[in-house]
Amino acid sequence: MSEKLRGQVIAAYGRHYLAELPGGEILECVPRGKKSEVACGDVVEVERTGTDQGVINGIAPRSTLLYRSDAYKQKLIAANVTQIIVVVATEPSFNDELLARCLLAAHEQKLETLIVLNKCDLPQIAAARAQLSPYGKIGYKVLELSAKKDVTSLLPFLQGHTSVLVGQSGMGKSTLVNALIPAAHAATREISTVLDSGKHTTTHARLYHLNADSHLIDCPGVQLFGLHHLDFAAMERSFPEFLPYLGSCRFANCSHSHEPDCAIRKATAEGKIDERRLKLFQQITAH
Ligand SMILES: Nc1nc2c(ncn2[C@@H]2O[C@H](COP(=O)(O)OP(=O)(O)OP(=O)(O)O)[C@@H](O)[C@H]2O)c(=O)[nH]1
Numbered sequence: 396m397s398e399k400l401r402g403q404v405i406a407a408y409g410r411h412y413l414a415e416l417p418g419g420e421i422l423e424c425v426p427r428g429k430k431s432e433v434a435c436g437d438v439v440e441v442e443r444t445g446t447d448q449g450v451i452n453g454i455a456p457r458s459t460l461l462y463r464s465d466a467y468k469q470k471l472i473a474a475n476v477t478q479i480i481v482v483v484a485t486e487p488s489f490n491d492e493l494l495a496r497c498l499l500a501a502h503e504q505k506l507e508t509l510i511v512l513n514k515c516d517l518p519q520i521a522a523a524r525a526q527l528s529p530y531g532k533i534g535y536k537v538l539e540l541s542a543k544k545d546v547t548s549l550l551p552f553l554q555g556h557t558s559v560l561v562g563q564s565g566m567g568k569s570t571l572v573n574a575l576i577p578a579a580h581a582a583t584r585e586i587s588t589v590l591d592s593g594k595h596t597t598t599h600a601r602l603y604h605l606n607a608d609s610h611l612i613d614c615p616g617v618q619l620f621g622l623h624h625l626d627f628a629a630m631e632r633s634f635p636e637f638l639p640y641l642g643s644c645r646f647a648n649c650s651h652s653h654e655p656d657c658a659i660r661k662a663t664a665e666g667k668i669d670e671r672r673l674k675l676f677q678q679i680t681a682h
């Protein structure tokens with residue numbers, strides 16, 4: 396008779412997953428059925444089918460689910476996380492629309508949010524700081540660091556959280572993870588052995604245990620962050636600086652782009668809302 400177990404998904408490689416059992420044993424699993432809806436961080440019911448293999452029969456209810464979406468499909472990023480850490484860098488310059496989109500997705504799932512500005516050892520820091528200044532003003536935590544030099548300032552923010560690190564490619568996310576988890580390299584090797592190295596080249600996400608209460612999910616760099624699952628009202632409410640003005644526009648269905656007597660545009664003209672943030676809102680809600 397096959398053994399029924401409960402585990403946590405610590406790696407997602409396409410249709411393959413690694414599920415960690417309470418004792419630390421790792422099984423390579425595939426979900427039963429065609430559709431793969433499992434995310435890194437999921438708690439799953441596993442049925443052992445071999446020494447180090449299993450089948451995922453079910454997913455426990457998730458406390459949170461971070462995902463992106465377009466009109467056709469959803470792309471799961473991480474399940475059961477409590478915090479999102481968006482990594483941006485001084486160089487190459489970062490895409491602030493992508494940052495705003497990550498924050499919107501996080502807000503919808505009520506996640507704690509931290510923005511990390513990496514590569515602060517580089518001279519381009521002034522421009523990046525200026526680009527991020529509106530975020531600090533509206534209450535986002537922004538932490539400046541240099542992943543190559545020292546990451547200890549990040550540790551207190553990680554304690555007690557399951558954090559997911561997201562960012563564009565090239566922002567230094569891998570460098571950050573390797574510095575945070577000296578064992579990350581070793582773990583990657585070990586897992587590659589489990590997965591019969593070479594077969595699974597696309598890593599979708601990995602979960603690392605920092606300590607008993609703190610965990611970190613690293614996922615590949617993103618360039619696009621579709622928010623098809625968020626409606627206009629949800630987006631408005633996720634721009635925290637808009638909140639005092641919502642409901643004050645002349646038209647109840649104001650798009651805050653061209654309508655007369657728009658309270659959001661008025662507040663922007665008065666310097667109470669950052670112009671670039673309004674522009675981002677207009678861009679994101681336009682399609
Ligand atoms: N100067 C400086 N360079 C850094 C720092 N952190 C990372 N880098 C460099 O930035 C480049 C990108 O770093 P990665 O860690 O590979 O970036 P990534 O975001 O993981 O990128 P992908 O693997 O493409 O998703 C590398 O050349 C790193 O050496 C830093 O704190 N300072």
Ligand SMILES: [Zn+2]
Pocket residue numbers: 644649650651652654656657658659660
């Ligand atoms: Zn308006």
